[in-house]
Amino acid sequence: MALPSEMKALLLIGDGYTKTPSAGVLEAMEPYLRPGTIAVPAPGPTQALIKVSLAPINPSDIVFIKGQYGQPRVKGRPAGFEGVGIVVATGDDPYAKSLAGKRVAFATGVSNWGSWSEYAVAEAASCIPLLDTVRDEDAAAMIVNPLTALAMFDIVKQEGEKAFIMTAGASQLCKLIIGLANEEGFRPIVTVRRDEQMPLLKELGVAHVLNENAADFEAALREVLNAEQPRIFLDAVTGPLASAIFSAMPKRSRWIVYGRLDVEPTVIREPGQLIFQHKRIEGFWLAEWMRAFRDRIGPAVLAAQKRFSDGRWSTDVTAVVPLDEAMVKLPAELAKPNGKVFIKP
């Protein structure tokens, strides 16, 4: 197949990191991205060039394009951390060549050539040949969220307590974790921001769902935490909500921050709990986990494919936005709750 010399993409405006903190929501595209046409890149020896079919917008993408992720931006390069597509060219490395023509899920973190583009570059080692039974909508978001879900649920299992608590409970990531938890008899407690999200989460099988904006939230929170005694807190939000939850948790609790949706100050309400109750505060970053547990990536990805194939996991789709319309439509689509937004080049 002859490749074009140029391609359309959403290109990064900023370079490196920012020092200006901002919330995890994408209030507008223009400060961070511009539509552009650039040369189709050539894959390096160990890389694959992928014609992108579908690419998701993950919360980590928003953090990245704003310059607040753990990896610097390269100005003028396409954004987008993962996607699904067909391998149309490869480097000379034998494993890379073995991927030619295959439909793959891919992650672009190492290559720095993103998926919000007609063509993307990924390390062959970050490309996963797909089972035919996996839909594009599931395959496009099959690395970041599913691996994060499996890795963080492992932390819950290692802790041993059946109950655990999560903020941003209606996110795709939390829904994946709720699925894992139900199968193994664990009891997820989740917080959401809207009453209308509560019935859906109860249907999914959470033990408790609390609306953080309810007038009696803190009282309800304390009652649930006293009854369930969760020791792990998986937190995508930070700020006053997370402070309140951590403060109400029992001895030996661990507050594990993996997102920063709220930019309000994050206060340790009672530092004495760190001393006398052995509570701890730490973070989770998938890239770090992948470096530390390389041998667990393959089995985790296979587990994810099986789950998406047999319907135990399923990606809720809010919208599929053509690349040409992304600048106009993305912020409004992302503001809708409960599902994932995709870009279709």
Add this chain to the structure above:
Amino acid sequence: MALPSEMKALLLIGDGYTKTPSAGVLEAMEPYLRPGTIAVPAPGPTQALIKVSLAPINPSDIVFIKGQYGQPRVKGRPAGFEGVGIVVATGDDPYAKSLAGKRVAFATGVSNWGSWSEYAVAEAASCIPLLDTVRDEDAAAMIVNPLTALAMFDIVKQEGEKAFIMTAGASQLCKLIIGLANEEGFRPIVTVRRDEQMPLLKELGVAHVLNENAADFEAALREVLNAEQPRIFLDAVTGPLASAIFSAMPKRSRWIVYGRLDVEPTVIREPGQLIFQHKRIEGFWLAEWMRAFRDRIGPAVLAAQKRFSDGRWSTDVTAVVPLDEAMVKLPAELAKPNGKVFIKP
């Protein structure tokens, strides 16, 4: 020796815990303690009754009498976590009996019969027969601070980086840690609140001393941390000072809270550092360490006695206050910097 039936003591006014946070300084005695006369207690089977020679006021005592320690107050009992004295009666347990007549350093945590009293009760296992070469002033404060110093410096050594940072650098505890650090070629960085404390700490051999109230404190802090790259932060203060230090520390830093001298809110300035820089926040409590590392207590105590005997360690004495004058004099003596205050029954 015939024992009296009654004794003078400083008795706890509060019971259990408080919900009102307050600073680590003792602004007045009256809300927390009253002078009183109570029956001399009888030691239990595994306990010793000690005629107290000298008892220190530690920061943990202040936290305890205010009801903010990890152990509940018992109203009407004497306060005071440690001291030195002569064993004048024991229970029937053979080890307890072996202590009769001996001069011991003792800790009262488990017995709940404190040392700010003419007689105190301690578990025999918490009594340490003393070498004659150890002064009363060193022996009286030989458990809480020395064991905390040895245990926390172990954390520094395990981390491996030669540089580490401490708040409240002029405290007795920090001076003990500075002594340990110098012997093993480590580089302590400390913060203090007054310029006049700086020459003393430089003489003791710290790598850097910073005045937290200096106009250029944050700039100086960043310069020192960039140069030294400390990964361990031993913090007795919390609040804005500790927030600033943790935020400026390098990747993989650990903020270890062991005191709460400042009651201002403790903010995690950049929660993203927990995610992308693998920073962590935790606590240290000596009681917890002693439960976890029982077999290290004996050697640590012996090491402490040797250090005090040969002058490598020495307790700076601000004042020795007679028990009868403690209500009037203690707050003003405790407000003086650089040394330890003792009660003499």
